[in-house]
Structures are given as structure tokens and as C-alpha cells.
Amino acid sequence: xxxxxxxxDIFEAARSILSRLLDLxxxxxxxxxxxxxxxxxxxxxxxxxxxxxxxxxxxxxIGRRGQTMASLQHIVRIIMAHQMxxxxxxxLDVEGxxxxxxxxxxxxxxxxxxxxxxxxMPFTMEPMSAFERxxxxxxxxxxxxxxxxxxxxxxxxxxxxxxxxI
Amino acid sequence: xxxxxxxxxxxxxNEPDAVNVEEETNDEGITLKLTxxxxxxxxxxxxxxxxxxxxxxxxxVKAAKAATRVRLEIM
Numbered sequence: 384x385x386x387x388x389x390x391x392d393i394f395e396a397a398r399s400i401l402s403r404l405l406d407l408x409x410x411x412x413x414x415x416x417x418x419x420x421x422x423x424x425x426x427x428x429x430x431x432x433x434x435x436x437x438x439x440x441x442x443x444x445i446g447r448r449g450q451t452m453a454s455l456q457h458i459v460r461i462i463m464a465h466q467m468x469x470x471x472x473x474x475l476d477v478e479g480x481x482x483x484x485x486x487x488x489x490x491x492x493x494x495x496x497x498x499x500x501x502x503x504m505p506f507t508m509e510p511m512s513a514f515e516r517x518x519x520x521x522x523x524x525x526x527x528x529x530x531x532x533x534x535x536x537x538x539x540x541x542x543x544x545x546x547x548x549i
Numbered sequence: 550x551x552x553x554x555x556x557x558x559x560x561x562x563n564e565p566d567a568v569n570v571e572e573e574t575n576d577e578g579i580t581l582k583l584t585x586x587x588x589x590x591x592x593x594x595x596x597x598x599x600x601x602x603x604x605x606x607x608x609x610v611k612a613a614k615a616a617t618r619v620r621l622e623i624m
Contacts, residue, residue: 404556407611408614443614446606454602465560
């Protein structure tokens, strides 16, 4: 994806913070722009900054269910928010792990939607992070037969898929 | 270990000069003692301790690679 010129500095800043953190953690890796998670609005400005960390044996950086990756993303976001005037969501991926997880979630959403439609019964999914729930909501936003909403609080918040016309 | 915490802390506080990290090694591994200006404490700990938690997670990765254990104390 082409990075809009006036946003070059945001990508550069995010990349340099991340690169510094990886150096300090003694993890050799390179950083590329993630096409999947760099989203542009109608005017062609980036509305999110996606970076993919690439290298050998980076499982340690992903962590159980992506926990370590989430911590790294949190720290980069906080540093960016403190240093830059412009605020854009930073989305970090490691070796396309999050991208594959999103594809899996979209496929799962489609299958469950079919099931909910056939059985005419709501289905409650496993607890998921805000980001993952968002993927499900977006995947089914235009679905003609089902609607989605999140219920519960904190760590146990989950998506419920319900038939539309009952 | 110390430099990682120092970099993160100095990058998110309003008074970077007040950031200090002491590193101690004993049988159980490494203990890091982080001190910041009083007004910056909240920034280091974060909402529901999220930032402190994230720093500990990153430290754990580095410690695992170095085959040791690390504790982070915020003073």
C-alpha cells in the first residue's frame, strides 16, 4: 500500500519506536508495512497504521493467544500518543499471525451465521478481545439474516449472533 | 534488562529526568526497581495496571531468551 506523503512521519515514528523496542529486547527482526491493517479513509489518508514484524522464530513475540504481541502494541501506542500530536490507531502483527487469525474469525463468523439462520437460535461465541469482536461485528454487519452484539464485561465479554427477524 | 524499562519509562512520562532504574541480581534472578516523579506514577502504571503489565510481559520475553527471571517493582 502507498503511504500518503504527509503521513510518512507517523509511519516512520511508529517504526522507529518499534525497532528500538525490539533492539532492547534483543530480538532480531525487520518491520514492514502491513497491507491488511493499514486502512485508508475516502480521502486516501491512513486511518490506521499497520506494521508487520518479520523474522525467524518469532513465536516468543506472539505469546499465548497473542498476549505478548498485544503488550508490545500497547507500549508502542502509549509512546506514540505521548510523542505525536496526531493520534492514529497502531496495529502490530507478527509474521502475519493476526492476519491469519482475522481470516479464521471471518470464516467462523460466516459458518456460525449459517447455523444461527438454520436453527433460528442465538449463538454465543467464546470470550474475545475488543479487536477480535470488532472483526466479527464487521464480518456480519451486512448479513441479511443475522445481527451481532457484545455482552458481558471485561475479560469475559463475548459476541452473540442472533437471527434478525424474530 | 534495565535499558528496556528505562527507554519505555522515559518515553511516556512528563519528567524523563526523574526516571531511575536500579538493577539487582540475586539467586532468584534480576529485580528492577523503577522510580519516577510522583505525578508520573499513573502514566507508568496505566489504567488497571495495563502499562506495568505490558512492561512485565516484554521483560519476561527478554528474560526467557537470557534464561533468567526478572521482577519489576515500581517504587
